[in-house]
Amino acid sequence: MNKAAFYELIHLPKIHDTRGNLSVIEGDTIPFEIKRVYYLYDVPSGSERGGHAHIEQLEFLIALSGSFDVVLKNGTSETIITLNKPNIGLLIPIGIWRELQNFSSGSVCLVLASDVFAEEDYIRDFEDFELFKKGISKT
Template identity: 75%
Template sequence: MTTNNDVQFIEIPKIKDRRGNLSVVEGDTIPFESKRVYYLYDVPGGSRRGGHCHMEQQEFLIALSGSFDVVLKDGKSKKVMTLNKPNIGLLIVDGIWRELENFSSGAVCLVMSSAVFDEADYIRNYKDFKLFKNRRTKTKVS
């Protein structure tokens, strides 16, 4: 069963150059092959994004510009992680509830996913998420 301890920051290699830095996500930078890439931007002040859990999909989030907080819940604990550097990403494993908040002005959040969009992989109601985690716990114990 996944917990907030399985979520981790991953440093993306940075090539420094006087003309500007370059970071690349390739090879084994992240532990999955990216099947979908999307980004969030122009998020109005005070707005939240996310508010769901993936049953199987993993995601890697990067603050390309600005900053935002990622609120993580594993059914037992809550953790808030701030993304604010374009060469540091956050790996969110399956089975973790996530919400994005506190977007700075001009923030851009890039998301790389381990799977293409599949609505059946989403849990969008927190009560359903808690039931999902309880079922997983009982399955692992049996």
């Protein structure tokens, strides 16, 4: 994990071939067992995705095609990561707010998740996220 412990960029193995490149995710390529796979595509120009944090779930994002920005917030600071290479993925730890924006035409975002969908794992309100980061429960 980088010094801010916000995220980690992971370079996936890239097998060069004159017929086209191939990248593989297996074994310990990423630090969790994949329990869910989904992808975002045909995102209209100017639209945003994400806008949430996870309490327990890790996610690994890859721009399979095109590019997009991932805005990450940890409660005290913010960083923007541009994903635009299919052999570099972004590991997002638990408790990090994410917003995906600036999707290029034809972009595809692949998401590998450490758990199946569970609505109770999502923090969808930024004010609730700020309370969560301060250790305050909204009840």
